[in-house]
Amino acid sequence: MTTKTRYFVIASLLVIGVGLGTGMVAYYVGFPAGAFAGRGGPAELDYVPRDATVLAYADVRDVMTSELRQKLRSAVPIPENGQHELEAQTGINIETDIDRIVACLYPQRESTIPGAGMVLMRGRFDAGRIEGLMRDHGGQVEEYKTKRMIVASESHGIPGGSFAVAFVEPGLVAVGSDRVVRMAVDLHQAGNNPNAGVESITGNEELMNLVRSLETGNAWAVGNFDALRSRTRLPENVQNQIPAITWFAVSTHINGGIRGVLRADTRDEEAANNLRDVVRGFLALGKLQAGGRPEIQALMQSLELGGTGKTVALSFDVPLQVFDLIAGMHLKDLPKH
Amino acid sequence: MRVFDLSLGQMLWSRRSVFLGILLGGPVFLAAAVRLIVEMSARGFRINGATASGSAVFGLIMWLLYIRFIIPILGVFFGTSLIADEVDDKTITYLFTRPVPRRAVLLGKYLAYVACTVLLVLPSVILVFFLIVPMGGSTIAGAFPSLVTDLGMLALGLIAYGAVFALVGTRLKRPLIVGLVFAFGWEPAVMLFPGYLKRLTVAYYLQALVNHEMPQDSAASVLLTLFHEVPSVAMSLLGLAVIVAVSLWFAGRAVENREYVLEQ
Numbered sequence: 243m244t245t246k247t248r249y250f251v252i253a254s255l256l257v258i259g260v261g262l263g264t265g266m267v268a269y270y271v272g273f274p275a276g277a278f279a280g281r282g283g284p285a286e287l288d289y290v291p292r293d294a295t296v297l298a299y300a301d302v303r304d305v306m307t308s309e310l311r312q313k314l315r316s317a318v319p320i321p322e323n324g325q326h327e328l329e330a331q332t333g334i335n336i337e338t339d340i341d342r343i344v345a346c347l348y349p350q351r352e353s354t355i356p357g358a359g360m361v362l363m364r365g366r367f368d369a370g371r372i373e374g375l376m377r378d379h380g381g382q383v384e385e386y387k388t389k390r391m392i393v394a395s396e397s398h399g400i401p402g403g404s405f406a407v408a409f410v411e412p413g414l415v416a417v418g419s420d421r422v423v424r425m426a427v428d429l430h431q432a433g434n435n436p437n438a439g440v441e442s443i444t445g446n447e448e449l450m451n452l453v454r455s456l457e458t459g460n461a462w463a464v465g466n467f468d469a470l471r472s473r474t475r476l477p478e479n480v481q482n483q484i485p486a487i488t489w490f491a492v493s494t495h496i497n498g499g500i501r502g503v504l505r506a507d508t509r510d511e512e513a514a515n516n517l518r519d520v521v522r523g524f525l526a527l528g529k530l531q532a533g534g535r536p537e538i539q540a541l542m543q544s545l546e547l548g549g550t551g552k553t554v555a556l557s558f559d560v561p562l563q564v565f566d567l568i569a570g571m572h573l574k575d576l577p578k579h
Numbered sequence: 580m581r582v583f584d585l586s587l588g589q590m591l592w593s594r595r596s597v598f599l600g601i602l603l604g605g606p607v608f609l610a611a612a613v614r615l616i617v618e619m620s621a622r623g624f625r626i627n628g629a630t631a632s633g634s635a636v637f638g639l640i641m642w643l644l645y646i647r648f649i650i651p652i653l654g655v656f657f658g659t660s661l662i663a664d665e666v667d668d669k670t671i672t673y674l675f676t677r678p679v680p681r682r683a684v685l686l687g688k689y690l691a692y693v694a695c696t697v698l699l700v701l702p703s704v705i706l707v708f709f710l711i712v713p714m715g716g717s718t719i720a721g722a723f724p725s726l727v728t729d730l731g732m733l734a735l736g737l738i739a740y741g742a743v744f745a746l747v748g749t750r751l752k753r754p755l756i757v758g759l760v761f762a763f764g765w766e767p768a769v770m771l772f773p774g775y776l777k778r779l780t781v782a783y784y785l786q787a788l789v790n791h792e793m794p795q796d797s798a799a800s801v802l803l804t805l806f807h808e809v810p811s812v813a814m815s816l817l818g819l820a821v822i823v824a825v826s827l828w829f830a831g832r833a834v835e836n837r838e839y840v841l842e843q
Contacts, residue, residue, distance in 0.1 A: 246588075273652070
């Protein structure tokens with residue numbers, strides 16, 4: 243064998259050996275995917291408890307400054323009562339203070355209402371002002387694992403226990419049910435440590451796979467449909483009519499229009515085919531109903547049904563012009579002064 | 580052993596090396612390009628509106644590039660030329676005058692073909708796997724068992740196609756044309772129809788070992804899926820083993836008995 247051939251054989255065997263070795267380590271030991279791809283999702287997911295049933299993310303800054311929002315805001319004046327109420331209660335202005343948010347719903351084991359939840363907000367916050375406002379509304383300041391927390395008692399009518407605000411780290415505030423906020427602080431202090439009973443959602447491989455597939459949007463949500471269904475007391479005949487969906491996901495990219503995808507993972511391929519048939523029927527009906535209404539026609543044309551195997555996907559791409567038409571219709575309907 | 584050694588060097592550093600480089604570098608280049616686009620794009624890799632997982636894309640590459648194209652074509656080009664090249668170069672006399680059975684010469688060359696192609700194809704597949712799989716939510720750990728199956732299946736494919744085309748190369752006059760017709764005419768055509776004829780192909784047994792969904796990229800693919808009759812793994816392995824053994828035995832016999840008249 244010539245030296246050239248020998249080098250080739252060695253190099254080839256080396257690639258095979260390293261490839262198989264790496265795969266084997268990943269399979270048996272489970273090294274972080276970060277060696278080849280990002281873990282996926284925003285960094286705040288590290289502080290979300292593992293059992294969250296619904297997880298949502300929004301790049302608030304991106305959405306707020308989007309062309310679409312500016313256009314809608316000028317065309318259709320939207321009441322901003324909720325926004326003002328939040329600012330009055332917590333001192334947080336969504337428009338200017340928040341860069342991005344991660345929200346999660348955490349169903350309480352003792353309740354069928356998936357009420358407990360938390361919103362992690364990344365941005366610029368005036369801690370003193372927030373604390374002062376919360377105190378004015380009856381909040382109690384306490385320290386939990388070296389983190390400052392303001393807890394409002396149950397009497398304030400908040401579902402899922404007391405309401406709490408915690409400054410998890412500079413520029414990161416956790417707002418939500420007291421129990422979940424404390425778990426976020428635990429996760430911040432101890433990290434993802436299943437042996438110590440502190441587990442973050444990043445350890446939920448099934449959900450993280452979905453999150454990674456949604457990252458292209460600046461707003462997305464993913465949820466365990468099975469868990470939600472089991473916690474709602476629906477009549478049995480209604481339960482039977484609901485398609486056998488295990489996970490659902492929505493991802494949108496908002497800028498000059500909205501494009502995105504609605505995705506549902508079903509229990510088996512048959513359920514996926516049934517769901518596809520149902521959606522196809524609705525799409526056909528929608529197209530028929532659109533008739534001579536150009537804004538609805540444009541919307542319907544942007545819908546595209548897809549997905550393979552157990553996945554059903556409905557993608558949409560609504561251009562800015564459709565919103566112009568909708569805004570035009572809205573203005574036409576307004577009473578003239 | 581000496582024939583194996585000599586043939587391996589010849590196969591690797593011949594004019595075919597350029598062809599081999601393009602053939603096997605192509606998927607790696609394509610995978611790198613796809614990965615780069617996905618990393619740079621905000622929308623990810625999408626098929627039918629849904630973000631495609633890395634495993635699905637890898638499965639697609641396996642079917643369309645490796646199973647349907649690269650493996651048969653490597654078998655055709657290298658398998659048919661095992662003896663034909665020596666005849667064309669008029670060097671067969673030197674090999675056959677050695678005190679080695681003619682059968683052993685063929686076997687040595689065949690083993691060199693297997694080593695050469697396996698050492699080229701498997702690293703290419705592994706590189707494609709690591710470039711493509713970590714996209715769109717798939718994980719290396721999750722897809723690793725399928726990679727191991729794929730590597731085994733591809734190696735078996737190279738072994739089987741090589742044996743069949745070695746037989747074609749030793750018995751027929753224009754082996755390359757016959758080989759191409761068999762691999763890209765007979766095999767895909769027979770697979771489209773129901774019946775027993777497909778059992779006379781390598782693809783029938785090989786495709787049963789593939790654990791990726793068959794892509795439905797054309798009307799032919801839809802027909803293929805429709806008439807996709809899958810033998811069991813044991814049946815496939817047995818089928819491939821019989822094909823290799825029978826082909827090599829007949830090829831060996833042809834080399835032993837045939838009188839090679841070299842054109843002057």
